Amino acid sequence: MKVVFMGTPEFAVPSLRALADAFEVALVVTRPDAVRSRGKSLEPSPVKRCALELGLPVLEAARMTDDALAELKRCDADVFCVAAYGCILPDEVLTMAPAGCVNVHASLLPRWRGAAPIQRAILAGDEETGVSIMRIGQGVDTGAYCAQASCSVPGKTTSELTAELAELGGRLLVKMLPSIVAQTAPWREQDESLVTHAAKISKAELRLDPSDGALENARRVLASSDAAPARCVIAGKSARVTAAAAPVAPDGAVDAPGEGTYAISHGRLLLGCAGGALQVVSLKPDGKREMDAAAWAAGQREHAGAWGRLA
Known part of the structure; x- marks a missing residue:
């Protein structure tokens, strides 16, 4: 043939x-x-x-x-x-x-x-x-x-x-x-x-949004690519979330973060979403290398703050 x-x-x-x-x-x-x-x-x-x-x-x-x-x-x-x-x-x-x-x-x-x-x-x-x-x-x-x-x-x-x-x-x-x-x-x-x-995926579709559910945001991370990455703003700085898990429960040492806020506990980075929390496993802050969430958390002075959708 x-x-x-x-x-x-x-x-x-x-x-x-x-x-x-x-x-x-x-x-x-x-x-x-x-x-x-x-x-x-x-x-x-x-x-x-x-x-x-x-x-x-x-x-x-x-x-x-x-x-x-x-x-x-x-x-x-x-x-x-x-x-x-x-x-x-x-x-x-x-x-x-x-x-x-x-x-x-x-x-x-x-x-x-x-x-x-x-x-x-x-x-x-x-x-x-x-x-x-x-x-x-x-x-x-x-x-x-x-x-x-x-x-x-x-x-x-x-x-x-x-x-x-x-x-x-x-x-x-x-x-x-x-x-x-x-x-x-x-x-x-x-x-x-x-x-x-x-339809072709747009960059805007994969921006993480605290007003959406943790599972929906987790699927955005899974579906992301270099052409359309899953991005958001954490502690006032934009970053790409490269791996995440959702929904997750707090570990007892910290309350579940509310919608639009983040919390760091024992190296875990939790993003509060509507009806749950998204655990960031790894991320790439703009202008920096990709790192796991524990490494990023170690460099933060504040263990709680705001996160949101990239404009």
Whole structure:
């Protein structure tokens, strides 16, 4: 079986590796080198790095130009496989391979169609999420799916859940591809009455807020990323909370802090929220390195004070 693979971020790498182990990958299509970290130099995408490591041919394309389309046609692939490529594919690409174009989507469709299914599942408090092997069509994640696999959500960060779903998706894609190419896969249309949408996460959504519950704030910390970190103001200074636990009870040596106040006791940093307290496990004050809460607390003169939402 001959496959063309399209993907860009780390999420797509396990799918590429699984395909390369099982089938002939004729071409890997990924977005061009870009500034991907705090440095100023261009860096290859994780998929490009993986493809080069595996000795696979790479086409860098931000959109499907005539030259890119010609390259795809020359591959004469049986099927195109996509995992978080990051570009809209024209109809010509969707129908170019005999078995069409299939996608690894990081949710249990029809729940969480869209750009941020993993973070939305965390923020919503979903008990489980998963991956779907779906056909790519005209709408955003509206195509039929032929297989799904699930995993639990509670307590997992965005990066942890992304890594787990990436591995799950790669295995499921390879399992289903022979039946997809043979036209025997059991395709199922999505139930439109069950659709939820996973819009891109904004920075404002992940700002911690004392007027919200401790559990809601804890989910913001789990869902946070470098692009949209969980931030707040503690003792008059802004910081990113990188790990937290909620809800928590006081340890007996200190009363539970009220809404909008913090308390330090035996190295624990508690942020009072509506109906409970959020325990900060680690944080990164602006302009400083990341540290655990005990180290931060040791440097504070006041063991109680105010905290609030970042303006």
